[in-house]
Amino acid sequence: MTATVWPRARRAQARMLHLDPGCGSMRDLHLDALPTLLQPGDLVVVNDAATLPAELRGTTAQGPVEVRLAGMGAASPASDEITSDSIWTAVLFGAGNWRMRTEDRPSPIVLARGDTIAFAADLHATVVRVSSVSPRLVQLRFDREGAALWAALYRVGRPVQYSYLCAPLALWHVQTLFAARPWAVEMPSAGWSLDAHLLRSLRQRGVGIASVTHAAGLSSTGDPALDALLPLPERFDVPEATVRAIERARAHRGRIVAVGTTVVRALEGCAAQNGCRLRPGPGVTDLRLGPGFVPRVIDGVLTGMHDPGTSHFVLLRAFVPGPLLDAATHHAETNGYRGHEFGDTCLALAE
Amino acid sequence: MQSPTLSGFEPDTHPAVLLTGGSRGLGAALGSELARRGAQVVLVARGEAELRAVVAGIRATGGVAHALVADIGDKEAIYPLVGAATALVGPIDVLVHDASTLGPLPLGELLDTECEDFGRVLDVNLLGPFRLTKAVVGSMLLRGRGLVLGLSSDAAVNGYPGWGAYGVSKAALDHLLRTWAAELDTSGVRFLSIDPGDMDTQMHADAIPAADRSTLASPADVAIRIADLIQSQTSIATGSRVELAIRGRVA
Numbered sequence: 001m002t003a004t005v006w007p008r009a010r011r012a013q014a015r016m017l018h019l020d021p022g023c024g025s026m027r028d029l030h031l032d033a034l035p036t037l038l039q040p041g042d043l044v045v046v047n048d049a050a051t052l053p054a055e056l057r058g059t060t061a062q063g064p065v066e067v068r069l070a071g072m073g074a075a076s077p078a079s080d081e082i083t084s085d086s087i088w089t090a091v092l093f094g095a096g097n098w099r100m101r102t103e104d105r106p107s108p109i110v111l112a113r114g115d116t117i118a119f120a121a122d123l124h125a126t127v128v129r130v131s132s133v134s135p136r137l138v139q140l141r142f143d144r145e146g147a148a149l150w151a152a153l154y155r156v157g158r159p160v161q162y163s164y165l166c167a168p169l170a171l172w173h174v175q176t177l178f179a180a181r182p183w184a185v186e187m188p189s190a191g192w193s194l195d196a197h198l199l200r201s202l203r204q205r206g207v208g209i210a211s212v213t214h215a216a217g218l219s220s221t222g223d224p225a226l227d228a229l230l231p232l233p234e235r236f237d238v239p240e241a242t243v244r245a246i247e248r249a250r251a252h253r254g255r256i257v258a259v260g261t262t263v264v265r266a267l268e269g270c271a272a273q274n275g276c277r278l279r280p281g282p283g284v285t286d287l288r289l290g291p292g293f294v295p296r297v298i299d300g301v302l303t304g305m306h307d308p309g310t311s312h313f314v315l316l317r318a319f320v321p322g323p324l325l326d327a328a329t330h331h332a333e334t335n336g337y338r339g340h341e342f343g344d345t346c347l348a349l350a351e
Numbered sequence: 352m353q354s355p356t357l358s359g360f361e362p363d364t365h366p367a368v369l370l371t372g373g374s375r376g377l378g379a380a381l382g383s384e385l386a387r388r389g390a391q392v393v394l395v396a397r398g399e400a401e402l403r404a405v406v407a408g409i410r411a412t413g414g415v416a417h418a419l420v421a422d423i424g425d426k427e428a429i430y431p432l433v434g435a436a437t438a439l440v441g442p443i444d445v446l447v448h449d450a451s452t453l454g455p456l457p458l459g460e461l462l463d464t465e466c467e468d469f470g471r472v473l474d475v476n477l478l479g480p481f482r483l484t485k486a487v488v489g490s491m492l493l494r495g496r497g498l499v500l501g502l503s504s505d506a507a508v509n510g511y512p513g514w515g516a517y518g519v520s521k522a523a524l525d526h527l528l529r530t531w532a533a534e535l536d537t538s539g540v541r542f543l544s545i546d547p548g549d550m551d552t553q554m555h556a557d558a559i560p561a562a563d564r565s566t567l568a569s570p571a572d573v574a575i576r577i578a579d580l581i582q583s584q585t586s587i588a589t590g591s592r593v594e595l596a597i598r599g600r601v602a
Contacts, residue, residue: 048442048490050434085438147393147417150438154431171430172486180442180490182434196534199492211493241494 001307001332001339003164007173008342012195015337015344017305019328021320022350026328028335031193031345032201034302040206041254043245044302047188047262048211050179053157053171054186054218058117058125062109065117066093067125067140068160069185070232071215086145087128089232091221092136098161098168102222110135123152134226160186160218162341183215183235189304189341190260208249210242214266231311233286236266240280246297247278255299257349261312264289267297289315300349305332305339319348365415367440368392369433369487371423371479372450374401376552377502380574381447386414388578391440393417395432396450415440423450423479424471433486442494443487445581448480448501448524451517456557458513469516476520481527488531488540495539498581501528503544503592514558525592532590541589545580547573548596568596 008014014031029037038044054069070089094106111117115127117140124143131137142149159174174187177194202209215235221227246256246267258264269285270278276296289311295318306312308329316325328346337344368385372378373394382394386409394416396402402418409416417439421428437443454464454472484499491497506514507521525544532542549555551567576595580587587593 046493048493050437052434053431147419147435147439150435151419151431154435171434175430175486176489178489178493179486180493181437196489196492209493 001305001337001343003162003340004338004342005164005166006342007169007192010195011177011193012198014193016302017328017332017337017344017346019320019324019346019348020351021324021348024321024324026324026331032198034198034347035201035205035207037347037349037351038202038205038207038257039254041208041249041252042257043208043210043249043254044202044257044259045210045212045242045246045263045267045298046176046178046191046194046259047184047214047216047266048176048178048180048191049184049188049213049215049262050176050182051159051171051174051184051187052182053154053159055160056119056153056157058119060109060111060115060117062111062115064095065108065111066096067091067117067119068093068218069157070137070218071185071234072183073235084145085149086142088125088140088142090138090140091218091226092138093222098165099163101163102220105222108136111138119156120152122148123156131226133229134221134223136221136223137226164340165342178211180211181213183213184262186216186219187341188214188216188260188262190302190345192342193345194259208245208254210245211239212242212263212266213237214262216262231265231288233284234262234265235282235284236269237282238266238270238278238280243278243280255349256297257300257302257347258298259302261289261301261303261315264295264298264301264315264318268293268295271296289318291317293318295319300347302345302347302349304341305337305344305346307339316346316348364389366390366444367437367442368445368447369395369436369440369443369483370447370449371395371483372448372502373418374398374405376554377547377550377570377573378447378449379405380570381449381577382416383409383414384571384574384578385445385581386416387412388582390445391415393419393436393440395419395421395423395436397422422475423483424452424474426478426482429479429482429486433483437490442490444491444497446484446487446497446499448483448499450479451476451502451520451554453554453558454516457560458517458558460513461515464516469519472516472520473523476517477523477527480524484527484531488535491540492535492538497540499528499531499540499542500577500581501525501542501544503546505546505548505594507544507546529590529592536589543580543587543589544592545577546592546594546596547577548594 018027092108094108096105125140129139176191269287374396406416406418452475506518528542
């Protein structure tokens with residue numbers, strides 16, 4: 001699928017391919033038609049994580065290295081206690097710039113436990129663990145915390161870049177309208193297309209809007225062994241107001257529409273850990289939304305256009321029968337839909 | 352159940368406050384007062400040493416405060432500022448636009464004002480608050496609550512000779528918040544302009560060096576009034592402009 005080359009000025013001006021798994025049909029629409037496809041009492045759930053400046057360039061005794069933060073804390077579903085903001089899971093990348101595809105980069109230098117990376121005069125990190133799966137996956141401890149750490153991260157880092165774009169992205173390009181806590185290392189891209197006008201139209205239609213915070217992780221690492229592990233365990237937080245809104249919607253036969261894969265992961269991951277029921281509060285999920293996954297909470301999903309084989313695409317299989325999805329993929333490719341971040345959208349929802 | 356406060360938060364919670372201009376004068380006093388009342392405050396200013404001293408003072412008395420050094424007139428500073436602040440205290444509940452500049456001193460009349468100096472005043476006093484509000488309000492909108500306060504001046508209403516750039520910027524800030532209030536009228540997110548009146552601050556001394564300081568209100572007293580307002584259950588209409596004082600005397 002053709003990629004978009006730059007974020008469009010009017011976010012909601014995207015095409016939307018509506019797939020109706022109920023009757024097996026598809027329709028070419030624009031995103032502004034979303035409110036007309038929803039009913040009063042339906043609930044749209046977005047991911048309100050802001051996107052971090054997750055790409056940092058540093059130097060080590062062995063040479064330069066690019067570090068991409070993969071998430072705060074350790075990459076293990078068991079460690080949902082985050083005691084300090086100075087511990088991060090990160091992936092090391094080899095030399096190159098944003099114009100090179102991740103998979104074309106040379107291998108990064110190999111770091112060992114105890115090695116230090118200098119990012120700036122006032123920001124260093126020590127490697128505290130190296131993964132047995134891939135030497136690229138490490139755990140770092142920064143030499144500061146709190147306001148000093150965050151100020152330095154925002155000064156040194158920049159958002160993860162995409163080689164198909166025509167120029168490097170600034171931090172504001174990758175924020176959704178409703179971005180709050182900076183938990184996402186890559187942009188929660190489906191929500192990026194929602195603008196204030198569209199949110200107003202949804203409200204006027206009687207559609208509820210709720211949020212989760214989900215720490216969307218890296219989409220690729222350049223190492224097949226590590227890519228096979230993606231997504232790594234990710235933090236989420238489901239506010240009590242969202243649990244109540246979902247229960248209220250379901251009690252009145254309203255449908256729950258997730259905006260983006262990360263919302264599916266947060267809500268279904270939360271439900272999977274609590275006997276198919278949602279529990280408010282923070283957690284960590286390692287739920288994989290592969291073939292055979294049956295959604296318990298979510299009825300439909302608004303997502304970007306993704307190529308077959310990607311984890312986003314695989315997720316759609318949970319909502320759309322195979323033949324319809326195959327037809328939709330062919331249709332999107334032959335009709336010029338734009339893929340990847342900042343591209344067009346796809347709504348999987350039975351009417 | 353108690354009716355919600357002006358900021359939409361119960362009195363016993365710990366709202367997240369992002370306040371610009373926190374190193375001196377009213378900003379420092381209001382940050383300290385809100386922290387004393389249990390808020391988690393992030394104070395922003397350009398002057399690092401002064402800002403750290405204010406935050407250290409708040410922490411010494413058991414308050415929660417963080418210092419972020421930034422120039423609100425710098426477009427590049429806004430998203431890093433909001434990201435770092437939100438990482439530290441969570442989604443912002445109360446945003447206070449207190450930072451502002453008078454422009455070059457001593458104050459000069461408009462015919463003597465360089466266009467670039469006029470532009471810089473608008474960058475700090477108007478565009479900065481616009482950008483910052485834009486980066487914060489979307490999250491308030493989703494949560495259905497929040498308060499954005501702009502510190503205004505009677506120079507926003509009256510055309511005082513010599514106060515041209517500053518007065519224009521404050522009039523525009525008032526109107527920015529008024530318009531935002533109209534657009535988000537029923538959302539639960541509220542916008543207010545507050546004219547605190549003449550206070551005994553460095554900014555006042557810069558503007559009117561010959562002023563009789565004994566006629567000026569203390570920033571600490573005005574901060575108490577504003578904190579009371581934020582915590583009050585009064586139903587001031589969103590988009591209002593509140594005048595706290597008349598001619599230097601706290602009303």
